[in-house]
Amino acid sequence: MRRQKLVICLWSAMVVLFWFGEVLSASSPVEVKMGRGRAQITVLKGVADLVKEDQSKIGDLKKGDYLARGSIVKTGPGARIELKLPDRSYIRFAEKTTFELVSLATNKKDKRRDVRVKMMVGKTWAKVSKNRRGRFALSAKTAVAGVRGTTYRMNVNPDDSVVIKVYWGEILVEAKKQAEAGQAMTKPKRVLGPTPIAGPRPVTLEEWTYIVSSLQQINISPDGKPAKPFRFDIMADLNDWVRWNKERDKQLKGDEYQDQP
Numbered sequence: 001m002r003r004q005k006l007v008i009c010l011w012s013a014m015v016v017l018f019w020f021g022e023v024l025s026a027s028s029p030v031e032v033k034m035g036r037g038r039a040q041i042t043v044l045k046g047v048a049d050l051v052k053e054d055q056s057k058i059g060d061l062k063k064g065d066y067l068a069r070g071s072i073v074k075t076g077p078g079a080r081i082e083l084k085l086p087d088r089s090y091i092r093f094a095e096k097t098t099f100e101l102v103s104l105a106t107n108k109k110d111k112r113r114d115v116r117v118k119m120m121v122g123k124t125w126a127k128v129s130k131n132r133r134g135r136f137a138l139s140a141k142t143a144v145a146g147v148r149g150t151t152y153r154m155n156v157n158p159d160d161s162v163v164i165k166v167y168w169g170e171i172l173v174e175a176k177k178q179a180e181a182g183q184a185m186t187k188p189k190r191v192l193g194p195t196p197i198a199g200p201r202p203v204t205l206e207e208w209t210y211i212v213s214s215l216q217q218i219n220i221s222p223d224g225k226p227a228k229p230f231r232f233d234i235m236a237d238l239n240d241w242v243r244w245n246k247e248r249d250k251q252l253k254g255d256e257y258q259d260q261p
Helices: 002-027 176-185 240-251
Strands: 039-045 048-051 057-060 072-075 080-084 090-093 098-107 112-127 133-139 143-147 151-156 162-168 170-175 209-213 216-220
Touching: 072 080, 090 240, 112 240, 133 176, 143 151, 143 162, 143 176, 151 240, 162 170, 162 209, 170 176, 209 216
Parallel strands: 112 133
Antiparallel strands: 039 080, 048 057, 048 072, 072 098, 080 090, 090 112, 098 112, 112 151, 133 143, 143 170, 151 162, 162 216, 170 209
């Protein structure tokens, strides 16, 4: 009898511990540790400088150098630079371009990433590695373009207008404030109870989202107003910058960098 009671007590304790563990796992998200990562300069033509936020020069960059998160780079006239990122993506920047490596976080074990690059002005071309989890995003003052695996480019003009063209794959382009709000919503929050649901209302410049597919272009005005995506002429699009990037893409060998269909 005592043995039976002991078994029942042990079983009850196991149930309670299991239930308690389930509550803890539901209330506290599992955090995946991610390394900060570094980007390596694999190609550098012309001059590129490491600068501070006020654009004052810190030092010259050269091929083979490594850049950490928070690095701000400014390219000179006629310059081109290519970076190999920790997630095995490649990103390139044209002349007279200023950008910041906001995040280079990766976890090689589960192929998770959090790669974010902020464009102040200039041109960039991204060839994003496939089969990776998490975020890869290029951002400008008014918009954020996020992808999983694709090839696209972004031009940020001095007046803050933006042009994004997708060559292969698909990207999600959002108003920057909406993207930041969405990122904040993914963080765990305490649920207080039922709340009223707001009715229909006009969509502001801070709340738009577009999916841009292969061979499509989206233009965003300096005030953050987007035009609807449209198909661009791939032949008319060819220039020295596009040709150089396509040639570099072909030179990248491996499972992650097959030629575009």
